[in-house]
Amino acid sequence: MAAMQTIPVLTIDGPSGSGKGTISRAVADRLGWHYLDSGALYRAVGLAAAWEGLDLSDAEAVANCAARTDIRFETAGEGEPRVIVNGKDATRLIRTETAGAAASAIAAHPQVRAALVALQHGFRRAPGLVADGRDMGTVIFPDARWKVFLTASAEERAKRRHKQLKEKGVSVTLAGLLNEIAARDERDASRSVAPLKPAQDAVVVDSTGTPIHEVVERVLAVLPEQLRQPRR
Numbered sequence: 001m002a003a004m005q006t007i008p009v010l011t012i013d014g015p016s017g018s019g020k021g022t023i024s025r026a027v028a029d030r031l032g033w034h035y036l037d038s039g040a041l042y043r044a045v046g047l048a049a050a051w052e053g054l055d056l057s058d059a060e061a062v063a064n065c066a067a068r069t070d071i072r073f074e075t076a077g078e079g080e081p082r083v084i085v086n087g088k089d090a091t092r093l094i095r096t097e098t099a100g101a102a103a104s105a106i107a108a109h110p111q112v113r114a115a116l117v118a119l120q121h122g123f124r125r126a127p128g129l130v131a132d133g134r135d136m137g138t139v140i141f142p143d144a145r146w147k148v149f150l151t152a153s154a155e156e157r158a159k160r161r162h163k164q165l166k167e168k169g170v171s172v173t174l175a176g177l178l179n180e181i182a183a184r185d186e187r188d189a190s191r192s193v194a195p196l197k198p199a200q201d202a203v204v205v206d207s208t209g210t211p212i213h214e215v216v217e218r219v220l221a222v223l224p225e226q227l228r229q230p231r232r
């Protein structure tokens with residue numbers, strides 16, 4: 001346990017579309033650290049529960065499903081790792097807005113969150129971890145050395161998501177996305193367990209109007225100089 005606590009963690013929490021995944025992967029790559037996409041775990045459980053035809057409001061049933069769902073991340077070169085759920089490649093499926101809404105619904109159950117704690121702690125491996133989510137700095141890694149809360153205006157987040165989905169060939173309206181984002185923000189921030197809010201000791205980074213490379217530098221600036229040396 002003591003050895004585990006010495007492994008450094010940088011947490012990056014924030015609302016949907018704030019750029020957590022993009023920035024966390026880039027920062028983890030620059031540092032040569034592991035990356036935890038905790039949202040993908042909730043999305044995978046939402047999907048597995050839907051595959052089993054479970055009622056997503058049934059906390060016990062979904063928590064049991066979370067405990068027995070096999071979730072693997074497979075990194076193959078550049079880009080997003082593939083996400084394998086119960087042996088099926090769910091990389092694309094988990095990214096749909098439907099899967100996002102299912103994830104947000106099942107994530108409100110304390111029993112489901114509890115079922116995923118040990119799995120998330122297991123990602124803390126040398127030389128370090130960048131953990132991306134909603135409660136990384138508040139609940140899962142409260143002892144993390146560095147904590148960032150990444151935000152952007154709801155309009156900008158909806159525009160980013162719109163562009164991202166359009167590039168994937170998914171057709172959605174900007175107005176519809178803005179509504180979805182506002183509803184998900186509200187549900188994630190108002191739930192009683194692990195609500196979306198900055199940890200007291202988090203540095204808030206607002207990325208509205210800031211290009212990706214600049215946001216990466218602003219997040220890296222939270223870490224000490226010697227860790228930021230380029231690896232190659």
Ligand SMILES: Nc1ncnc2c1ncn2[C@@H]1O[C@H](COP(=O)(O)OP(=O)(O)O)[C@@H](O)[C@H]1O
Binds near residue numbers: 164
């Ligand atoms: N600072 C930024 N400026 C413009 N687009 C961004 C920025 N950060 C992220 N994006 C884009 O916004 C979309 C959502 O980013 P993502 O990392 O998936 O956010 P999150 O994980 O917080 O939901 C992606 O298409 C990404 O390329």
Ligand SMILES: Nc1ccn([C@H]2C[C@H](O)[C@@H](COP(=O)(O)OP(=O)(O)O)O2)c(=O)n1
Binds near residue numbers: 015017021039188
């Ligand atoms: N640590 C986490 C991560 C995600 N969740 C929930 C809340 C979110 O609405 C869903 C999906 O999270 P994800 O980070 O993949 O979603 P976005 O990419 O930010 O839209 O899961 C959570 O409750 N706790």
